[in-house]
Amino acid sequence: MWGRIRKSSARLVDSMRIEEHTGRETRSHNLFEAAAAYVSACAEDDQDRIEEASAWVSPEALSFGVNELACRAVIALARERDESPRTVARALLGLPTA
Template sequence: MFGRPRKTFARFLTSTRAEAREGPQQRGHNLFEAAAVYVSARAEDDQDRVYEAAGWVSPEALSFGVSELACRAVVALARERDESPRTVARALLGLPAA
């Protein structure tokens, strides 16, 4: 019952501490960082982090970052499985082999 509010509050404290360490010259989030957080939050069904990451960059930049992450993941899995990227992508989406 208290898991979600506790996690949200813990994230808030962590970000506040990070801001205090970084000082007034905070670095912004880049699109790949936003894409990584967005995709991992979607996988973990963490809607708060999804919204947070989506606010870091423009929707177009986030879309590009997610696309780039997907491409890199498919290539990495294809190498690991010794299969073609096309076969891996179709398998991940549950599509029949072409």
Template sequence: MWRELRSCLRTRASRRSSGAGPAARRPGARPPNLLEAAAVHVAACAGDDRARAAEAEDWVSPEALAFGVRELACRAVLALARERGQDPQTVARELLGLPAR
């Protein structure tokens, strides 16, 4: 999973350096908010859909996307922690394959 995320981030960096960015939003559609962009981006990266991830990257600035991804990660860890009856730190470490403290 992390390899795919790194690949998506590299693709985003190369697109940014080539001049693609927020100005390339979908014509005629309401602009997606940063949480929509983050949800699409993360789901696309998880599903190895680089084209969809790149599309979501164009919807908002890189900073907004990074904030949205962090917000999504926090909400996901909290939801899993509640569901499992565990501490959020334990769940986060488990998801990353880190040893328990």
């Protein structure tokens, strides 16, 4: 049973990858690489890099990766600040504490 789940998960991840041809080698990007590149490009307001990262995976996969990155970032900041993730998320968005 676990083998089937693992194979199914592997197929899902593989379907979310595209290959980039650079010279003689082929490199595939996964959704987390795409999300990291996309978010960092957005933070630096680099439209060329935003478009490049957006092309690496499907829009749905990119959305999932950005969401996962946001969750991990809020959790890391919450631990660093010794606050709840909710408090940190609201502070990052400039919302009043609830």
